[in-house]
Amino acid sequence: DVTKVRGPVKGVVFYLAVIIDLFSRYVVAWTCQNTENATIARQLFGEAVGAHTIEPGQLLVHADRGAPMKAKLLAELFDELGIRKSHSRPRCSNDNPHMESAFKTLKYAPGYPNRFQTIDAARDYFRDTLRAYNAEHRHSALGYLTPRDVFTVSPRRPPCAARVPRARRCDRLRWRVRPRWPSFWWVEASAVMAATARCSRVPRVPKMGLSPML
DSSP: OEEEEEOSSTTOEEEEEEEEOTTTOOEEEEEEESSOOHHHHHHHHHHHHHHHTOOTTOOEEEEOOOHHHHOHHHHHHHHHHTOEEEEOOTTOTTSOHHHHHHHHHHHTSTTOOSOOSSHHHHHHHHHHHHHHHHHTOOBGGGTTBOHHHHHHTOOSOOTTTTHHHHHHHHOTTTOOSOOOOOOTTTSSHHHHHHHHHHHTSOOOOOSTTOOOOO
């Protein structure tokens, strides 16, 4: 997905494009540019696939319906690499919630600048921030493991597994739900398939013409 970040003055924006692994929330590639187009998207995906040695037929890419993601130039790259693609439904802005959540985490972080004076300053900031997001950010959906822990499937107990129960006993209002630590027997294709099946169910449309609750 792509998000806008504020430039030095009103009306000037930079475009931050990020690719994450859905299962681990690991940022596999990113770029920050003055504009967004299919050429930049093709280059970003090409570098990401090359860096992670993706085999044909192994990858499914989900993105919104923005012009760069639907462009023929990018579609041709996907065909060459054997990548399947998926797009958000028309007029459904919440079909890519994991990316929107990641962008909110970045933009609401302490120290996030109100504006970036130059694109180089933006790139320097996001280089450090995304590196920390992968290696240090403890994700609640991952049992408070870091994205890198799950992406690399490190066979070790979560370092916070002993500290969180103590914190929960001290502050019940913050820790209302008991955290579950995903064992690495759980990190299997069966779990991914089950999660995909749950997310792919079509929600029931309520009466009175209201939008379905996702």
